[in-house]
Amino acid sequence: MIHIERVNMSFGALHVLRGASLEVAAGEAVALCGGNGAGKSTLIQCVTGVHRYRGSISVGGFDVARQGKSARRLIGYVPQELAFRDEMRVDEVVRFYGALRGLRRVDVPSVLRQVELDGHARARSRVLSGGMKQRLALAIALLGEPPVLVLDELSASLDVDGRESFLRLLVGLRGEGRTVLFASHRPEEVEILAGRVAWIEGGRIVERLTRSGTAAGSRAVVSGQATKEIDHVEQLATA
Amino acid sequence: MSNNWPRPEPSLVTVWVLARRELHDALRSRWFALDTLAFVLLGLAVAFVSGSGTGEGLAGFGRTTAGLVNLVTLIVPLMALTAGAGSIAAERERGMLPYLLSQPVSRWEVLAGKWLGLSLALSTAILLGFGVCAMAVAWRGGTSQGASQLLLLAGLSVALAIGLLGVGMVISVVSRRTSVATGLAVFTWLLFAFATDLGLMASTLTWRLTIQSIFAACLVNPLQAFKLWALDAAGIPLDVLGPVGQYAVDHHAHSLAWLAAGSLAAWAIGPGVIAAIAFSRRAAA
Numbered sequence: 423m424i425h426i427e428r429v430n431m432s433f434g435a436l437h438v439l440r441g442a443s444l445e446v447a448a449g450e451a452v453a454l455c456g457g458n459g460a461g462k463s464t465l466i467q468c469v470t471g472v473h474r475y476r477g478s479i480s481v482g483g484f485d486v487a488r489q490g491k492s493a494r495r496l497i498g499y500v501p502q503e504l505a506f507r508d509e510m511r512v513d514e515v516v517r518f519y520g521a522l523r524g525l526r527r528v529d530v531p532s533v534l535r536q537v538e539l540d541g542h543a544r545a546r547s548r549v550l551s552g553g554m555k556q557r558l559a560l561a562i563a564l565l566g567e568p569p570v571l572v573l574d575e576l577s578a579s580l581d582v583d584g585r586e587s588f589l590r591l592l593v594g595l596r597g598e599g600r601t602v603l604f605a606s607h608r609p610e611e612v613e614i615l616a617g618r619v620a621w622i623e624g625g626r627i628v629e630r631l632t633r634s635g636t637a638a639g640s641r642a643v644v645s646g647q648a649t650k651e652i653d654h655v656e657q658l659a660t661a
Numbered sequence: 662m663s664n665n666w667p668r669p670e671p672s673l674v675t676v677w678v679l680a681r682r683e684l685h686d687a688l689r690s691r692w693f694a695l696d697t698l699a700f701v702l703l704g705l706a707v708a709f710v711s712g713s714g715t716g717e718g719l720a721g722f723g724r725t726t727a728g729l730v731n732l733v734t735l736i737v738p739l740m741a742l743t744a745g746a747g748s749i750a751a752e753r754e755r756g757m758l759p760y761l762l763s764q765p766v767s768r769w770e771v772l773a774g775k776w777l778g779l780s781l782a783l784s785t786a787i788l789l790g791f792g793v794c795a796m797a798v799a800w801r802g803g804t805s806q807g808a809s810q811l812l813l814l815a816g817l818s819v820a821l822a823i824g825l826l827g828v829g830m831v832i833s834v835v836s837r838r839t840s841v842a843t844g845l846a847v848f849t850w851l852l853f854a855f856a857t858d859l860g861l862m863a864s865t866l867t868w869r870l871t872i873q874s875i876f877a878a879c880l881v882n883p884l885q886a887f888k889l890w891a892l893d894a895a896g897i898p899l900d901v902l903g904p905v906g907q908y909a910v911d912h913h914a915h916s917l918a919w920l921a922a923g924s925l926a927a928w929a930i931g932p933g934v935i936a937a938i939a940f941s942r943r944a945a946a
Binding site: 467470471472474490491492494495497499501503504505506507509510518519521522523524559 | 674675678679682686689755756757759760762763764765766767942
């Protein structure tokens with residue numbers, strides 16, 4: 423469903439991605455892990471077409487660089503940092519992004535209910551907390567039921583309770599057959615949600631670890647050829 | 662989960678969705694309120710000043726129109742340039758642009774939507790300003806003679822605003838911060854409004870430019886093109902502009918409107934294309 427091949431991207435002289443390659447099959451959930459500045463968010467933003475890059479990325483068979491609009495139609499995206507226009511009310515935000523996704527009518531109450539934001543429809547976006555904005559972004563990402571969910575630091579702004587309900591929702595969505603690619607620092611998120619872990623370092627995907635490898639501490643497939651002992655998924659996040 | 666994904670909307674529908682949002686936000690913004698209020702107050706002041714000595718307080722439509730030409734030449738470009746300059750830079754600075762571009766929209770749709778929405782907002786501000794002036798003149802018993810000229814000036818003012826909006830958007834696309842974009846917009850306004858006149862005077866003296874060259878140089882400046890067109894349309898003798906005005910009357914009496922319209926159209930389209938190319942190459946964040 424997501425095909426990333428030899429992607430290079432730089433901000434001026436700073437090379438952030440250096441030939442990153444990754445395959446995500448339909449219905450699969452892949453966690454993108456790595457240290458700060460490894461290139462997780464940049465790779466995710468390349469998938470959503472925000473950044474220009476060299477190499478090839480396709481989503482659902484649509485080339486992100488040349489058929490970006492069609493590719494993004496298949497993606498629901500939750501960014502790490504969220505910003506909505508301060509004066510817009512929550513229901514206006516949902517309707518606006520729904521219209522951009524080609525939806526003529528949006529059932530705002532039910533959209534907000536699924537992310538537990540019902541009751542906040544008339545609130546201005548500037549008064550929302552970080553966690554509420556993140557849930558609003560998830561509500562927008564789910565508009566039109568896109569087959570692919572791309573999440574950057576998926577629960578960065580959520581408290582413990584909020585994170586749990588957010589993860590439950592995502593596990594349910596994954597169970598519906600959606601393809602999920604997410605960047606995360608949190609071992610519990612990776613363990614609960616990911617079927618596979620891709621480790622990014624220095625702008626390259628250096629390891630692709632199966633869920634069994636991450637969770638059970640058994641041998642994991644690395645780079646398709648070599649193998650590496652991973653004791654626990656926490657090592658992935660803290661290495 | 663549904664297998665029937667919504668089909669990609671035709672581009673114009675997406676442009677309209679973005680334009681409507683931009684218009685809605687602009688109408689609720691402080692810049693729109695301040696610009697409209699300033700335009701109305703200055704327009705009323707011009708109407709009063711134009712009518713001083715007539716004993717009626719306010720001038721009629723014809724004199725008000727003549728007085729408004731200079732006001733429009735100064736105020737409307739500033740409104741258009743600053744509005745355009747804030748469009749992309751503000752969204753980039755507040756981190757909203759990457760999120761918008763991650764939606765199923767293309768960059769040209771975002772730019773076109775913002776251009777259309779801001780064009781409509783500027784047109785609303787200008788027409789409100791002219792409308793209030795017209796109502797004030799009519800209320801004080803101004804004759805309807807010249808009302809069509811005021812209407813025409815309103816239309817030309819909208820054309821001037823749209824002509825310069827693209828320039829503001831080029832500034833916005835290449836600026837990372839709103840403050841920088843606004844500063845560049847004001848600098849550009851100063852260039853158009855004052856520096857080009859001074860430069861032209863200096864060039865004329867230094868290089869002994871022919872009157873044809875000076876006329877051509879005036880047409881290249883959208884503010885001067887607007888002024889020539891507006892005065893001509895208002896029936897005000899162009900010789901008030903000096904030798905260039907006289908040359909325009911003598912040699913381009915029938916084609917002046919087309920030449921000025923061409924200049925404004927070029928300013929509307931050219932910078933718009935440059936903004937689109939620059940936006941397609943610039944980083945979103």
